Amino acid sequence: MQDGRAFDRDQSLDVVRGIAILLAMGWHLNAYTGLPLLDWLLQPGRSFGWAGVDLFFVLSGFLIGGIVLKEREVSGRFDAGRFLGRRAIRLWPVVWVFLAAQLVLADKSWTTFLFQNLLHVQNYWVSSISHLWSLAVEEHFYVILAVVFLLMNSLRDITRWMFWGLLGVIAIAPLLRAGGLLFGADYQALQWQTQYRVDALACGVLLSLVKLKWPDAFRALQKAWPLHVVIIGAGVAFLLLFEKDSELGATFGFTVAYLVSASLLLLIYKSEIIRRGGLFFRPLSLIGLYSYSMYVWHMAASNLAVKLAAKVGLVSPAIIVPLKYGAAIGVAMMAYYAVEKPVMRLRDKIFPAKVHVSV
DSSP states (O other): OGGGSSEEOOHHHHHHHHHHHHHHHHHHHOOOOSOHHHHHHHHHHHHHGGGHHHHHHHHHHHHHHHHHHHHHHHHSSOOHHHHHHHHHHHHHHHHHHHHHHHHHHOSSOGGGTHHHHHTTOTTTSOOSSGGGHHHHHHHHHHHHHHHHHHHTTTOSOOHHHHHHHHHHHHHHHHHHHHHHHHTTOOHHHHHHSHHHHHHHHHHHHHHHHHHHHOHHHHHHHHHOHHHHHHHHHHHHHHHHHSOTTSHHIIIIIHHHHHHHHHHHHHHHTTOHHHHHTHHHHHHHHHHHHTHHHHHHHHHHHHHHHHHHHHHTTOOOHHHHHHHHHHHHHHHHHHHIIIIIHHHHHHHHHHSOOSSOEEO
């Protein structure tokens, strides 16, 4: 039980988080080191690590969709204010502490990042802290999800509406990206802006809907592991061939990225392999435990580590890359125990969970 509250930590989900954050960090931190084994380990992050964000999106949609759907099934209604309050308390304090540290320590003007991130518009309003764009997409999606469920409170059975609505979002988003490209949107906008990226989160919610309403179908999906292996293999090949800053990559590539993510989630979630190999997967699940703080802090922590290393003459990539990871993980652990974990306890006191879910 997580903090004695209504959440169990699911090791398989922490493994998914661990994979996602290592991919995302790899996109930002990895460089060629000249050490063959290390370079082989770093290659996925260096090549398509940006897709770690899509894995986070699918996982977030799966978890948040499951919480909202289960709460409505149990209570018959959805409390939008309570839902948004829980999400705000869960996410904002870690970011606020990070932004406060940037105000004191960073060598950039507060006007280049503060209000962009406080108002969660950093994916539209250019910020010098650029990696937090995906948090804005998630925040916008939570608001959209809350409004949709609030409007559906009067409906007795929302399953059909939700199913077709989510499929509609999934179908329309790549068309929006194609239209955006046609009418002059740049590649960064197609990757960052909410209207172009909600399909990955919608995919996660759709998986949670299938799990709750059609559990036999969900189990059948999980058992179709050869299909998922093919999807992951073909999808990774596509991502290697077509970069995200290309016409095909910026339109259909993001769809491929979250389909690969969905297959990976279905393979790992409640997997017997994860359960039996608990000790083997423990380091990855621990990385997943600290993944949110790591996501927020990894760029600042690694940049500081590089500056300090340079002062003592350490510049070799073979030393610097592991040092960056060590700094990111170390700072994330401190942020988790000093801020994130106490805040989760506070949240559960202010807004106690109505349903019991695995996270």
